[in-house]
Amino acid sequence: MSGPNGDPNISIDTDDVDEFSDEEYAAINSMLDQINSCLDDLEERNDTLNAKLKDLLESNRQARQEFREQQRDAIREPPSSHPSQPAEGDQREQ
DSSP states (O other): OTTTOOOOOOOGGGGGGOOOOHHHHHHHHHHHHHHHHHHHHHHHHHHHHHHHHHHHHHHHHHHHHHHHHHHHHHHOOOOOOOOOOOGGGGGOOO
């Protein structure tokens, strides 16, 4: 006879199975419910964190793209002289 997982040569003796009382089953069920609740909470937190990280990555991509576009535009446009700053030959000594 095969075992519970299909393992050969493992027999199960049902005479040695311990009997649990209703209180013990209730306690086990209560613990399993608490574990399940904790796992649900962790899953929700994980989903929230995952969504926030995706938003952050998308924001970062957009910021990098805008920065690259600004760099390309700055390279294409020649620097303009500002009216508040005199040109090189226009400086007067006082």
